[in-house]
Amino acid sequence: MKLTRAFWQTYKETPSDAEIPSHQLMMRAGLIHKVGAGLYTYLPMGYRTIRKIEQIVREEMDRANCQELLMPMVTPGELWQESGRWDKMGALMLTFKDKGERDLCLSPTNEETVTDVFRKTIKSYKDLPVTLYQINTKFRDEIRPRFGLMRGREFTMKDAYSFHMDKPCLDQVYADLYRAYENCFRRMGLEFTVVEADGGAMASADSQTHEFQVVADSGEDQIIYCAETGYAANIEKARTKRADFKPLMTQAPMKEIATPDRKTIEDVCTYLKTEQAHSLKSLVYKAITGQVEKTVLVLLLGDDSLNEIKLSAYLKADHLAPLADHELTKAGFLKGFIGPHGLTQKDLVVIYDQAVAMDSAFVVGANKTDLHFENFIPNRDASYKDQADLRLAKEGDLTIEGSKKVSVRRGIEVGHIFQLGDKYTKALSVKILDKNGKQAVPLMGCYGIGITRVAAAAIEQNHDEKGIIWPASIAPYHVYFALIGKDPEILAFADKIYQELQEQKIEVVFDDRNVGPGFKFKDADLLGLPLQLVLGERDFKEDGMLEIRERKSGLVHKIKPEEASAKIKSLLASL
RNA sequence: CGGAGCGUAGCGCAGCUUGGUAGCGCAUCUGCUUUGGGAGCAGAGGGUCGUAGGUUCAAAUCCUAUCGCUCCGACCA
Numbered sequence: 001m002k003l004t005r006a007f008w009q010t011y012k013e014t015p016s017d018a019e020i021p022s023h024q025l026m027m028r029a030g031l032i033h034k035v036g037a038g039l040y041t042y043l044p045m046g047y048r049t050i051r052k053i054e055q056i057v058r059e060e061m062d063r064a065n066c067q068e069l070l071m072p073m074v075t076p077g078e079l080w081q082e083s084g085r086w087d088k089m090g091a092l093m094l095t096f097k098d099k100g101e102r103d104l105c106l107s108p109t110n111e112e113t114v115t116d117v118f119r120k121t122i123k124s125y126k127d128l129p130v131t132l133y134q135i136n137t138k139f140r141d142e143i144r145p146r147f148g149l150m151r152g153r154e155f156t157m158k159d160a161y162s163f164h165m166d167k168p169c170l171d172q173v174y175a176d177l178y179r180a181y182e183n184c185f186r187r188m189g190l191e192f193t194v195v196e197a198d199g200g201a202m203a204s205a206d207s208q209t210h211e212f213q214v215v216a217d218s219g220e221d222q223i224i225y226c227a228e229t230g231y232a233a234n235i236e237k238a239r240t241k242r243a244d245f246k247p248l249m250t251q252a253p254m255k256e257i258a259t260p261d262r263k264t265i266e267d268v269c270t271y272l273k274t275e276q277a278h279s280l281k282s283l284v285y286k287a288i289t290g291q292v293e294k295t296v297l298v299l300l301l302g303d304d305s306l307n308e309i310k311l312s313a314y315l316k317a318d319h320l321a322p323l324a325d326h327e328l329t330k331a332g333f334l335k336g337f338i339g340p341h342g343l344t345q346k347d348l349v350v351i352y353d354q355a356v357a358m359d360s361a362f363v364v365g366a367n368k369t370d371l372h373f374e375n376f377i378p379n380r381d382a383s384y385k386d387q388a389d390l391r392l393a394k395e396g397d398l399t400i401e402g403s404k405k406v407s408v409r410r411g412i413e414v415g416h417i418f419q420l421g422d423k424y425t426k427a428l429s430v431k432i433l434d435k436n437g438k439q440a441v442p443l444m445g446c447y448g449i450g451i452t453r454v455a456a457a458a459i460e461q462n463h464d465e466k467g468i469i470w471p472a473s474i475a476p477y478h479v480y481f482a483l484i485g486k487d488p489e490i491l492a493f494a495d496k497i498y499q500e501l502q503e504q505k506i507e508v509v510f511d512d513r514n515v516g517p518g519f520k521f522k523d524a525d526l527l528g529l530p531l532q533l534v535l536g537e538r539d540f541k542e543d544g545m546l547e548i549r550e551r552k553s554g555l556v557h558k559i560k561p562e563e564a565s566a567k568i569k570s571l572l573a574s575l
Numbered sequence: 576c577g578g579a580g581c582g583u584a585g586c587g588c589a590g591c592u593u594g595g596u597a598g599c600g601c602a603u604c605u606g607c608u609u610u611g612g613g614a615g616c617a618g619a620g621g622g623u624c625g626u627a628g629g630u631u632c633a634a635a636u637c638c639u640a641u642c643g644c645u646c647c648g649a650c651c652a
Contacts, residue, residue: 012601012613013587017645027586037644091576092650109652143576143650157652211652220651308649321649324577416652450652484611518612525612536611 001477002498002510008045010523020218022459023148025468029526031476038145038153045527046455048476050156053454054135056187056473057158064180066131066160071113073137077103079112083427094141106139111424111446114161119430125165128432128442129173133160135451149456150220150412156451163425164443165434170419174208177447181212181415184449189471190458191215193411195223196233198309207419212449213411216460221413224393226406231399236309239389240397240406245301247360248278252375254341259372263336265302268372272363276302279363280356280376282338284328287317287349295323295331296349298390299340301356302363305392314351314388339365340382341373350384353391412457413450420444462552468528469552472575477507478531479568480524484517485537494535497546497561501533504565508533525551530575531568550575 011028018024026032031046042050058068077095080086086095086103095105107113114132122130135158145153160177164170178194185192197211211234213223224238225231233239262268269276279302287294296315298306312320328335332345340350341364352358358378366373378385395408422441424430431439455474462469472478479501483494491512498510509529511520517536524532534547548557548567552575559567 009585009602010613011586015586016581016588019646090650138652140651144646144648146646151651155652159652413652448652453652482611486610514610516610516612516614518610518614520613521611522613534611538611 001508003513006045006509007043010526018148020147020150020460021463022150022218022456025459025463025526025528026148026456029468029528032149034148038142038151040149040152040154042452045476049455049458049470049474050452052474052476053188053451054156054158057184057449057451058135060180060184060187061133061158061160063183064131064176066133066162066177066180068134069132070134070136071107071110071117073107073139074104075107075110075113077105079116079428080105083112083115083424085112092140092142094139108138108140109157109448110134110136110159111161111420111444112428115424115428115430115444118161118163119425119428122163123433125432125434125440129162129164129169131160131162131173131177131445133158133447147218147456149452152452155453158449158451160447162445162447164445165432165440167443170443170445171208174417174419174445177417177445178210181417181447181449185212185214185414185454188454188458188474189462190414190454191461192414193223193225193232193409195225195411196237197416198234198237207421209416209418211411211413212415212417214414214454214457214461215409216412216457217410218460219410219412221411223409223411224397224406225409226399226404228404229399231406233393235393235408236307238393238406239400240393241400241402242301242304242355242391243396243398243405245277245355245357247357248362249359250361250375250377252361254373254375254377254381256366256368256371257374258370259337260370262370262372268363269302272372272374274363278302278361280340281306282340282365284323284331284333284338285311285320286323286327287312287315288319289315289317294347294349295345296351297338297340297343298351298353299356299364300353300391304353304355305394306390307392310388310390311351314390315349334365334367334369337365337367337369337371339367339373339376340378340384341376342367350382350386351390352378352385352387354387354389355391356387358385358387412453412460414454414457415447415449417447418445420446463528466522467526470528470530472530472572475529476527477509477529478572479506479508479533480511480527480529480531481508481533481535482511482517482520482524483535484520485535485540486514487537490535490537490540493561497533497535497564501565501568504569506565506568531571533564533568 009030014024015027018027033041093105093108138157139154142153145151162173193213195211197209222235224233224235259268262271265276265279269279281300281302283298285296287296361375361377364373364376397406421443425441432442434440459468501508530551532549545558
């Protein structure tokens with residue numbers, strides 16, 4: 001590509017609405033253009049990277065015996081009504097009607113669509129297993145799109161779906177796809193961790209699910225990680241043991257104590273000169289299961305946080321949310337002074353976290369304005385004593401089986417694989433004849449990669465103060481060829497080199513623009529192609545040499561013009 | 576949806592408090608000079624100040640409504 005013929009504009013200034021490096025750099029380097037909230041045009045330079053990521057994924061999926069197809073982005077509402085997700089998806093799914101008043105939606109995912117084509121095509125166990133995938137646009141009307149391509153509303157996703165007669169077969173294909181995913185991200189040059197994840201609404205209880213997380217400080221997800229045991233899990237899923245809790249053993253009776261206007265754990269404990277772990281945090285949630293709504297009081301050690309996923313799973317709730325201030329008041333709770341003793345609410349569910357030592361003494365809210373209790377001992381003073389694992393894992397916890405410490409990392413979820421079981425095949429009444437001629441419900445797995453998110457994640461992980469540092473496999477081009485000089489002779493010479501590189505199938509951007517050297521170097525660094533080839537009129541007249549710079553290391557190689565393509569090829573192979 | 580903030584040229588911003596000719600930097604265009612780290616000089620184009628009402632002789636500025644965008648929370652590839 002010659003830049004004098006290119007649709008490409010870079011920017012010195014960072015757009016004010018871009019918060020994280022990948023978003024800022026993609027905007028500044030002219031890779032994407034914002035069209036609306038969470039909606040982006042992939043500009044020519046950026047789209048090349050998207051296509052390269054797609055291609056790597058495509059090759060690895062094909063190698064894992066998957067077949068590519070393409071499903072429509074608009075799908076009929078009746079499919080979603082059949083699976084029950086028309087209502088469950090809520091506002092995330094953008095729905096509308098066609099001119100015949102039929103319900104339609106922009107597909108946020110495609111379990112229904114793929115299951116439908118499967119059930120109408122496959123009738124025999126002999127045709128299983130089979131795995132279908134597509135690389136397609138998804139639309140999710142995220143409540144809060146942000147961070148550019150990291151969480152767009154419209155985005156490109158590779159989604160794959162496997163079908164099986166039995167669990168061992170599902171396990172086998174799941175393992176194959178797991179390896180295919182590792183290959184994908186390895187080929188893309190990303191540092192990633194595979195973590196145990198929470199299936200959420202997607203999967204049944206005994207099924208496996210893993211997330212592929214690109215390690216990056218700006219990641220939205222937290223990963224609990226233990227280097228010694230190799231344990232890695234999303235914080236939502238992580239099961240750990242609390243460390244360093246010393247119970248407060250006393251026989252002293254529970255007593256009211258004035259805590260005027262101290263409403264937070266921090267304030268109360270500072271005021272009473274108590275460790276936060278020797279107080280109990282009281283949280284009130286509403287949990288909706290089917291038609292039933294329950295109010296739940298959760299008690300945690302003062303310096304622990306609630307894992308809502310765990311609570312939701314424990315309660316088998318369809319929907320879980322903390323009570324808003326006005327709901328608390330309405331339900332008779334005094335915000336800031338809520339506690340487990342002296343409650344008058346009917347049908348209240350009270351649960352203590354497992355880390356709460358029931359014989360230890362705690363400071364708790366007294367359910368009276370400006371009052372707390374001291375020396376509340378659950379086993380002695382509480383009327384409800386149910387316990388469950390509800391706390392959010394944190395830095396310094398121990399692994400569940402005992403002794404090793406875990407730490408917290410941040411990650412960007414670029415891939416997620418699930419064993420769906422029979423959730424969708426059952427919902428959509430899929431029947432396959434097994435070898436006894438009996439009808440059976442097949443099992444499914446599903447496997448997603450956020451293609452456009454991968455591009456953002458790659459930049460999060462590979463950039464410096466000057467710009468992007470693309471891994472070679474997903475860089476828009478491999479070489480940025482900058483001509484420094486304007487003499488017609490040197491221009492003609494540079495053009496010859498450019499032609500030759502092209503003939504050698506080297507992906508090269510030729511900066512033949514009539515701008516200063518600094519301008520070209522800045523653009524080259526910003527765009528971040530792995531190699532920069534520089535033909536400088538001044539130096540070339542002196543020694544007849546060109547330079548190749550490695551973007552990542554800054555290493556410079558002096559070469560003769562005729563060595564250019566060979567050297568570039570060997571450097572690319574070594575990167 | 577709850578909380579916070581911002582809408583003025585393609586981008587980054589000033590002007591608004593105290594109403595009175597719409598400005599600066601970058602980018603873009605023209606000419607000359609310049610070519611190893613975002614060049615210099617001279618000139619040029621580009622804005623119904625988000626939108627709609629209202630107050631006023633007069634509104635970017637004050638008031639009301641509305642839309643859009645961004646950030647913090649529950650969602651997710």
